[in-house]
Amino acid sequence: MNYNKNSLNEFLFVRFQKGDELAFEHIFKASYNQLVGFCLQFVNNREEAKGIAQEAFVNLWLNREKILKITGINAFLYTSAKSACLKHIRHLQVVKKYSDWRLNEIEKQLQIESLDSLDFNSMEYVELYELIQQSIENLPEKSRMVFEKKRFEGKTNREIAEELGITIKSVEANMTRAIKTLKVNLTEYLPLFFVLIILS
Structure with a gap:
């Protein structure tokens, strides 16, 4: 979904810029x-693709x-x-499977705007990632x-119970x-609905 004045009005865009979580949720649901x-x-792997897409939305937030403008939302996300x-x-180490021609064709087809002029600082995301890891530790x-x-090994409650020698109810x-603990720590930095997606 491309953002323009017909799909995302100026008011909603301004609310998003100011940190309105409902506006961000609208953008997320429309584009995720x-x-x-x-x-x-x-990447040809759905779980990896979902993780990368979520990372892009974290960066956007x-x-x-x-x-500075509505069209910049898509430009930022896709770039x-x-x-x-x-x-x-x-x-x-599989980049050799993707020719420069293929990558260029994908980029042309999607007609993504360049964000060269945007002062993007990835350190904020790095700090957030470290916060998540620290909260887990x-x-x-x-x-x-x-x-x-x-979450990381994809094991069932029964498998975990057997490995740790505890009951399923304990798991x-x-x-x-x-x-519950991670929600409390992370909602200080991200909207609650997005924290729930990350933890799901």
């Missing part, structure tokens, strides 16, 4: 799936005051996502282990405790 689809053209996708490709040991096995209780 398309951004994930864009990322899939590069942290830099909302630097977006940020593309940069992260290419970084991911290089990291996996500071969880009580059992809650941290349950959370990591559930559920520790997971609930972990999410």
Whole structure:
């Protein structure tokens, strides 16, 4: 969905710039799936694509005051996502599978605006990422282990219970405790609805 005066009025855009969470949620719901689809053209892995798209929205929220016009929202999101996708490709050492021609064709097709003139500081995202990691590390040991096995390793409650030698109810209780603690820590920096997406 491209943002213009017909799809996102000036009032909503101004509210977004000023930190209105409902305005940000509107933007997220309107663009998230398309951004994930864009990322899939590069990384070919839905979970990776979703993570990169969410990172782009985090960057958008942290830099909302630097977006000077409605069309800058899409420009920022897609440029940020593309940069992260290419970084991911290089990291996996599969960039050779993607010819320069293919990447250029994708970019032309989407007609993404350049953000060269935007003063983007990625340090804010790095600091937020470190906060998330630190918040997880500071969880009580059992809650941290349950959370990591559930979210990062994709294990079921039964598998976690067997590995840790605890009951399934204990797994559920520790997971609930972990999410509740992380919500409190992270909602100081991000809208609640987005924190819930990150933790889901």
